[in-house]
Amino acid sequence: MSTIVTLPDQSTATLPRVSYLNKEYGLKSWLLTGDHKRIAMLYLISITFFFFIGGAMAGLIRMELLTPVSDLLAADTYNKVFSAHGIIMVFFFLVPSVPATVGNFCIPIMVGAKDLAFPKINLLSWYLYIAAGILMICCLAFGGVDTGWTFTTPLSTHYLNTHVITAGLAVFIAGFSSIFTGLNFIVTIHRMRAPGMTWFRLPLFVWSHYAASILMVLGTPVLAITLVLIVLERLIGIGVFDPAKGGDPLLFQHLFWFYSHPAVYIMILPGMGVISEVISTFSRKRVFGYTAVAFSSVAIAVFGFFVWAHHMFIMGISNYSALVFSLLTMLVAVPSAIKVFNWSATLYKGSITFETPMLYAFGFLGLFTIGGLTGVFLGTLGMDIHLTETYFIVAHFHFVMVGGMLMAYLAGVHFWWPKMTGRMYPEGVSKLAAVITFVGFILTFFPQFILGYLGMPRRYAAYPPEFQVLNVFSSAGASVLGVGYLLPLLYLTWSLKYGKIAGPNPWQATGLEWQIQSPPLTENFAETPIVTHEAYDYEWLESTKGSEVPTVG
Amino acid sequence: MDIQHELHSHPSEPTHHEEHIVSPKVYLVIGAALLVLTATTTGVSYIDLGSFNAVVALAIACTKMTLVVLFFMHVKYSSKLTMMTVASGFFTFIVLIMMTMTDYISRAWGRW
Amino acid sequence: MDSQTLAAQTAETPHGHEGEHPPFLRHHFESVPQQREAATFGMWLFLLTEIMFFGGLFCAYLIYRNWYYPAFVAGSHTLHIWAGTTNTTVLIISSFTMAMGVHAAETRMRKSLVTWCILTIILGCAFLGIKAYEWHDEWVEQHVPGLNFSPESFLHGSEAYPDDKLPLDMAEKTQVYYSLYFAMTGMHALHMIIGVSLLTLLVIRAYGGAYTTGHVNPVENFGLYWHFVDIVWIFLFPLLYLISRHQ
Numbered sequence: 001m002s003t004i005v006t007l008p009d010q011s012t013a014t015l016p017r018v019s020y021l022n023k024e025y026g027l028k029s030w031l032l033t034g035d036h037k038r039i040a041m042l043y044l045i046s047i048t049f050f051f052f053i054g055g056a057m058a059g060l061i062r063m064e065l066l067t068p069v070s071d072l073l074a075a076d077t078y079n080k081v082f083s084a085h086g087i088i089m090v091f092f093f094l095v096p097s098v099p100a101t102v103g104n105f106c107i108p109i110m111v112g113a114k115d116l117a118f119p120k121i122n123l124l125s126w127y128l129y130i131a132a133g134i135l136m137i138c139c140l141a142f143g144g145v146d147t148g149w150t151f152t153t154p155l156s157t158h159y160l161n162t163h164v165i166t167a168g169l170a171v172f173i174a175g176f177s178s179i180f181t182g183l184n185f186i187v188t189i190h191r192m193r194a195p196g197m198t199w200f201r202l203p204l205f206v207w208s209h210y211a212a213s214i215l216m217v218l219g220t221p222v223l224a225i226t227l228v229l230i231v232l233e234r235l236i237g238i239g240v241f242d243p244a245k246g247g248d249p250l251l252f253q254h255l256f257w258f259y260s261h262p263a264v265y266i267m268i269l270p271g272m273g274v275i276s277e278v279i280s281t282f283s284r285k286r287v288f289g290y291t292a293v294a295f296s297s298v299a300i301a302v303f304g305f306f307v308w309a310h311h312m313f314i315m316g317i318s319n320y321s322a323l324v325f326s327l328l329t330m331l332v333a334v335p336s337a338i339k340v341f342n343w344s345a346t347l348y349k350g351s352i353t354f355e356t357p358m359l360y361a362f363g364f365l366g367l368f369t370i371g372g373l374t375g376v377f378l379g380t381l382g383m384d385i386h387l388t389e390t391y392f393i394v395a396h397f398h399f400v401m402v403g404g405m406l407m408a409y410l411a412g413v414h415f416w417w418p419k420m421t422g423r424m425y426p427e428g429v430s431k432l433a434a435v436i437t438f439v440g441f442i443l444t445f446f447p448q449f450i451l452g453y454l455g456m457p458r459r460y461a462a463y464p465p466e467f468q469v470l471n472v473f474s475s476a477g478a479s480v481l482g483v484g485y486l487l488p489l490l491y492l493t494w495s496l497k498y499g500k501i502a503g504p505n506p507w508q509a510t511g512l513e514w515q516i517q518s519p520p521l522t523e524n525f526a527e528t529p530i531v532t533h534e535a536y537d538y539e540w541l542e543s544t545k546g547s548e549v550p551t552v553g
Numbered sequence: 554m555d556i557q558h559e560l561h562s563h564p565s566e567p568t569h570h571e572e573h574i575v576s577p578k579v580y581l582v583i584g585a586a587l588l589v590l591t592a593t594t595t596g597v598s599y600i601d602l603g604s605f606n607a608v609v610a611l612a613i614a615c616t617k618m619t620l621v622v623l624f625f626m627h628v629k630y631s632s633k634l635t636m637m638t639v640a641s642g643f644f645t646f647i648v649l650i651m652m653t654m655t656d657y658i659s660r661a662w663g664r665w
Numbered sequence: 666m667d668s669q670t671l672a673a674q675t676a677e678t679p680h681g682h683e684g685e686h687p688p689f690l691r692h693h694f695e696s697v698p699q700q701r702e703a704a705t706f707g708m709w710l711f712l713l714t715e716i717m718f719f720g721g722l723f724c725a726y727l728i729y730r731n732w733y734y735p736a737f738v739a740g741s742h743t744l745h746i747w748a749g750t751t752n753t754t755v756l757i758i759s760s761f762t763m764a765m766g767v768h769a770a771e772t773r774m775r776k777s778l779v780t781w782c783i784l785t786i787i788l789g790c791a792f793l794g795i796k797a798y799e800w801h802d803e804w805v806e807q808h809v810p811g812l813n814f815s816p817e818s819f820l821h822g823s824e825a826y827p828d829d830k831l832p833l834d835m836a837e838k839t840q841v842y843y844s845l846y847f848a849m850t851g852m853h854a855l856h857m858i859i860g861v862s863l864l865t866l867l868v869i870r871a872y873g874g875a876y877t878t879g880h881v882n883p884v885e886n887f888g889l890y891w892h893f894v895d896i897v898w899i900f901l902f903p904l905l906y907l908i909s910r911h912q
Contacts, residue, residue: 113693114692114693115693116693117693117703117704117707118703118704118707119693121707179714183707183710183711183714184707186706186710187703187706187707187710190634190706191699191702191703191706192693192694192699192703214641217710217713217714218641218642218645218713218714218717219717220714221714221715221716221717221718221720221721222649222717222718222720222721224718225717225718225719225720225721225722225852226721228848228852229721229725229848232848233811236810236811236812237810237811237812238810238811238844238847238848239810239811239840239841239844240725240729240841240844240845240848245810245837245838245840245841245844246729246732246733246736246837246838246840246841247729247841247844248728248729248732250656251653251724251725251728254653254656254724255721255724255725258649258653258721305645305648306648306652308652309652309656317656317660318655318656318657318659318660318662319659320655320659320662321655321656321659321660324655325652325655523692523693528695574768574771574772575764575768576768577765577768580761580764580765580768581761583761584757584758584760584761587757587760588754588757588758591750591753591754591757591902592750594902594903594907595746595750595907598903598907598908598909598910598911599910599911600911601909601911606909606911607908610903610904610907611903613903614899614900614902614903614904617896617899618896618899618900621760621892621895621896621899622892622896624764625760625761625763625764625888625892626888626889626892626893627885631705632702634706635705635706635709638706638709638710638713639709641713642712642713642716642717643716645713645716645717645720646716646717646720646723649717649720649721649724650720650723650724650727653724653728654727654728657728657731
């Protein structure tokens, strides 16, 4: 199979003598760093850690659901397990996944800057994430919370004696971590672009992060105040959501979902940015309809604020309101669809090769489309009455978040791994892992669509015996999926020491980050770049082949 | 030197934003206006205007806010980006209020 | 003329203009104006988050005021209008003094800057003092939701507002009013405390001359924060204190 990978001659190649990794040594130089690349690495390690905890919770869920009775876990424990799974996966993995790792690493370089606008705030963002994570682990150690990741009232405020406050505070702090990251990105993208780097020369990765950052800054504070109100209600008895005192529990859901719907776009937009980069590079073709893709990112961000009550159709909102939100939900699907069409058009007549990031990107295209389509089914008011709170919803969001976002995250990690570490990972194993992940994913989550429309409710430890066969398929798929996610952890770690030297541009990609050494210098550029070419300009790339990329050492 | 200037000034902002120093007189006038408006809003609340009380109170509050934003916070002398940022904040707030109200307003409408 | 080498030249040598590399210019910024614009933009974005943060509370207020209007009226009448008006006045004057402080920094007048900032701190503390007195009053009158709330006083109406006599179920809804009162003024007071603390730190540094040599930005951006907190109060005052005082 052909490949575009071009590595330097391994017998003479070495890592650059000076890079951001070896500029300074010692724990303090990492823990007090302002360098966006080091902070990205810190995030990478922390996020991976929480991913595996969340994954372990998923493992427990699937093991329990092998049998129709609640035999492995008691019902209350099961509730705590899926709550932990949801909270950790949403707030501690998916929301920061691409922005805090690849975004932090690449955005300054992609715009041609030396660092993000506020390096100290960037570091603070990581410490807030860690503090929130520690608090969450404490919550789990103390016995966990069983409200589900949605903290629905009045269950969370009045009917539970589990650690709602701890979990709520952990998410509150994690929210600020997210806000500061988004704030940093917006200012950097607006104000620190290199000379010649106009808005429409930016990589689409930057556009997606810009849109996601707007959502982070405008949406997350509403979650923050909602969690504060929950904590106050549990702590002092301020009855804003308490029906006995005259409050409306549904108000909580309005405020919660006002953030949590844009949150799903916060989660997916950076992944879409990755896919734009990967598809372009491995088709050797500029992204079709650059402007459409760029504006659709912003459109997703804007429209995303108007649809939140589609999570509340059966909760007691008025039917008229439900109708309005359902119609608007149809609208929000359009920009995402535009992106999928544009990516497909990019592939058409491109010179496609199937390196690992591209495998993940193909997986994303198919699985995200299915997930997104089922989202439209769910947005249809009549269908949702039947399908909501069943496994159809579970399957829908896992298709978009795991089949979509997690695959995009892995695509991004694999795509920029050579840039971040200077090393290539072993191609054979990585392709195998991608395929295993894809197969495992379908086996795990496709049966759940069927379970959903057959009527199996979500968040139940026990279910009617006729659903067992599909559940067993799902759990079997989960074990395959687990292998697929474990493999990258192993071979990527292995590659740090034994991987081939990557050189500055192993993928022959355009973009400023590929014109500097791998790993980059602390200050990214030896001299401020002046941008004269458009994004995804492969002809310009050909013309630069003559000149050497400056490396230090 | 043209090229030097081009390198310094940002592609996003064709002109450097001038740092306009607002005179203390402006602050004094605006401050006085705010105090007058405070007295007004307090006074008007003692007059029965029916449901217009709330409208007037909010209108006065919005006026005060506008004065603070434009003059104390210098938005009148700031770049378009600043104005758009402020506008987007209000826009999102309005979306929160309006869209939530579509539920609460229509709950009592008819049986369907 | 190779633009690449020109970039190299200008990046390496200190830019020809004087004072272009002051000590407060961070290395990742190319120039002081860029740093200043970026920092101010960042502060505005932070204020956006604050708008949405308080926005949730205003949303809750809007809904419950519509649902329990008589209770809100009665609750509002128990607040001291003199306290609210004084606090509003105090905050507006403190916004003025803060703006004057920013002006002093811009015109490089160190002693003026320190004076205006200290005045702002004093006014901020005055606000907090009056607020504390009000809260204590609510505690004494048993209006604190969850902790010692009793609808007793609303079953009889007060001398000033005899029409505030409410039936039991509506009297109990005043607890929602007070929940929002404490949540909103409490959140606002928290922001005031943070503001006063930060301003104290700023004053100490300003005394040492940190902000009167061209590095105006921190004072400017703090000013933005302070004005924002003032704006929140500008809305809280009519919404909490002035719900139909004529009844």
